Amino acid sequence: MPSEVMIRLDPKSRAAAKGLNDLTIRNLFIIPTIVFLIVFNIFPLLYSLGYSFTDFRASTNAPANFVGLQNYRDLLNDPFIWKNFSITAKYVLISVTGQVIVGFGLAMLLNRSIPAKGLITTLMLLPMMLSMAVVGLFWKLLYDPNFGIINYFLGLGKFEWLADPDMALYAIAIVDIWMWAPFVMLLSLAGLSAVPKHLYEAAEIDRAGSFYTFFRITLPLVAPILMIAIIFRTMEAFKTFDLAYVLSSQPNTELIAIRLYKMAFQEWQTGMSSAFAYIVLIMVVAITNIYVKYLNKVKAR
Amino acid sequence: MAQIKMINVQKFFGQNQVLQDLNLTIEDGEFVVFVGQSGGGKTTALRAIAGLETITSGKILIDGVEVQDRKAADRDIAFVFQSFSLYPHMTVRENITFPLRAVRMDKTARDKAVNETAEILQITEHLDRKPSSLSGGDMQRVAIGRALVRRPQALLMDEPLGVLDSKLREQMRSELKRLHIARGSTSVYVTHDQIEAMSLADQMVILHDGVLQQVGAPDDVYLKPKNLFVAKFVGSPVMNVADVQINGSEVTMKGVDTGFTFDESTLASLAKYDTEITLGLRPEAILLSQARTKGYTQAVTTNIEPLGSHDIVDVRLGDTVLRVRTESGFVSGEGQPVWVGLDTTQAHFFDKKTELNLRGAA
Incomplete structure (x- = not known):
């Protein structure tokens, strides 16, 4: 029986003419989606939770033994894992901060009447439409110490961006900023253009300087949408894999996603890596929650 | 300050x-x-x-x-x-x-x-x-x-x-x-x-x-x-304007036989405008009478807006409809014959070309 909540099919529609009713349409569209989600998302999620309590290795036929919380205990006591976490934290901080500053700055520049504004905006958005791996590969060429264009222009000689242990992480963050600052720009631009122009006029009449106007009017009014951009970018940066993997294979740039990949598919510690993945998941959910709480606070203001 | x-x-x-x-x-x-x-x-x-x-x-x-x-x-x-x-x-x-x-x-x-x-x-x-x-x-x-x-x-x-x-x-x-x-x-x-x-x-x-x-x-x-x-x-209802002709001491509206008598001295300087002149009358500068009065012209009421403190009565006079301010209940309904007179001291004349006021402020 179709429930009362369901919107009745318009009897004049083409679907109705073909003899379909609400129920068939529901089955046709909703059920495949739900089945797909269960098979490819929910089931693996639960199954890997089970694996995370075992010593299962996908590379052998040996049966999985239940080890309880042993995997979690080992992981959280492993100083190398903590190193991965601190590298990731540093990377997220640099990358997201950079993206917000560059993206918001670009949005401020674009938020005025300039010729060819639409074209410029579209061109600026191109980096984020490229594939991560492709971006990684051509930035590797740009960074190349022998023929890279970056060293040529900056006059840095044979400086090894991606091999230098202090610089490599920054180099990856720069690529991430280049690629994703446009995303922050796009959202900021939407936020900025939603600030009514007459508020700026009022601020001008009220004798507010440009800095005062920016910090007291512009920023608070754009904050909610900027916050959404930051949530998205933090989650993405947290799980960065391809960009860092393609660009550099240094221990100093080993982000958690790379460690996880190696653990799962090179060392075949399936049970251990499942536990690791769960730790990462909990962390991402926790961080996102903090942001969402803050976002709601900003919105309520 | x-x-x-x-x-x-x-x-x-x-x-x-x-x-x-x-x-x-x-x-x-x-x-x-x-x-x-x-x-x-x-x-x-x-x-x-x-x-x-x-x-x-x-x-x-x-x-x-x-x-x-x-x-x-x-x-x-x-x-x-x-x-x-x-x-x-x-x-x-x-x-x-x-x-x-x-x-x-x-x-x-x-x-x-x-x-x-x-x-x-x-x-x-x-x-x-x-x-x-x-x-x-x-x-x-x-x-x-x-x-x-x-x-x-x-x-x-x-x-x-x-x-x-x-x-x-x-x-x-x-x-x-x-x-x-x-x-x-x-x-x-x-x-x-x-x-x-x-x-x-x-x-x-x-x-x-x-x-x-x-x-x-x-x-x-x-x-x-x-x-x-x-x-x-300025003013509500809007000032009435009518195309008029000046004949000696009389001002005649289009489509009306009898004119309104004005002071000789008022019209003397305006005579040269002949028909190139517009008469402007505030609603309170038009006087209505229920009975035949000397110098008044007969007309018919077409619409009444009762506003409580006063009424606005529309009166058809030849080709023009004049809006007149009366005390409330002065005219009982549409289609009534009334006699229309003017408070000539409150009448304004405007040059049709320049639209300037030719009297008073001018």
Whole structure:
């Protein structure tokens, strides 16, 4: 029986003419989606939770033994894992901060009447439409110490961006900023253009300087949408894999996603890596929650 | 407190001239109302004084100092926007203190100023609320409070009551007047509502198509309109206008056999205009009589608007319909024969070509 909540099919529609009713349409569209989600998302999620309590290795036929919380205990006591976490934290901080500053700055520049504004905006958005791996590969060429264009222009000689242990992480963050600052720009631009122009006029009449106007009017009014951009970018940066993997294979740039990949598919510690993945998941959910709480606070203001 | 002077102000938007040779002096402490139809240039003139709009040429002086090249922030004027323009993320208190904080006034002086202003405007109880939770009238009070709190040289208002409902408008109107009298600050006010303009203004400034039509006290403007536009714009119901012909001492409307008798001396100078003349009559300058009266012409009533305190009666006279103000219930219904006479001292004659008033103010 179709429930009362369901919107009745318009009897004049083409679907109705073909003899379909609400129920068939529901089955046709909703059920495949739900089945797909269960098979490819929910089931693996639960199954890997089970694996995370075992010593299962996908590379052998040996049966999985239940080890309880042993995997979690080992992981959280492993100083190398903590190193991965601190590298990731540093990377997220640099990358997201950079993206917000560059993206918001670009949005401020674009938020005025300039010729060819639409074209410029579209061109600026191109980096984020490229594939991560492709971006990684051509930035590797740009960074190349022998023929890279970056060293040529900056006059840095044979400086090894991606091999230098202090610089490599920054180099990856720069690529991430280049690629994703446009995303922050796009959202900021939407936020900025939603600030009514007459508020700026009022601020001008009220004798507010440009800095005062920016910090007291512009920023608070754009904050909610900027916050959404930051949530998205933090989650993405947290799980960065391809960009860092393609660009550099240094221990100093080993982000958690790379460690996880190696653990799962090179060392075949399936049970251990499942536990690791769960730790990462909990962390991402926790961080996102903090942001969402803050976002709601900003919105309520 | 300041005198504002505009000298030969011109303003173009592209090819479109919105202010033409505007010359105007607003004396210290005056309440001046810019009034006109939309697109008449009144808001542009106000924004030019505020510094929100640059002018193409001319000078604007505040207290004798040329300010046309200064930014709004450096002119020390306050502005009340039609849309209120309150900062939505700040409380009422923060909104009102914003102009003081922007110039880094210290906290004790700030608090004192805010509390005083809030008291005058009766918004003390709303100080910690957000603008979005206020009624339209209170939002407007906050906007006015934000303008007054810094004791500006002049207070400019752009249709501040435009978005309020009519009852609240009337109330806010008298509050504005009271505030102006209490503060004595030079005020410039823009509205398209001539009744609002007349009730508030010391001086009315009537603008049409970017050209100044007349400056004067409300009475002056009403009784001695300089031209046909002013005559028709000011006053409600609108002044009656009729094409007429002058024959000796008589003025005849089109389609009517008998004319109205005027003073010889009044018509002597007008005779040369022959038919190139328009007669303007306020609704109260037309007299109705139920019985045949000497000098009156017979006509038929076509419509009656009973307004309580008085009635507006439409009377067909030849080709023209005149709107007449009578005491309420004077005419019982449509289609009634009445006799129409004129108070000739209140009649206006306008040149058909130049539209200038040929009598009284002329």
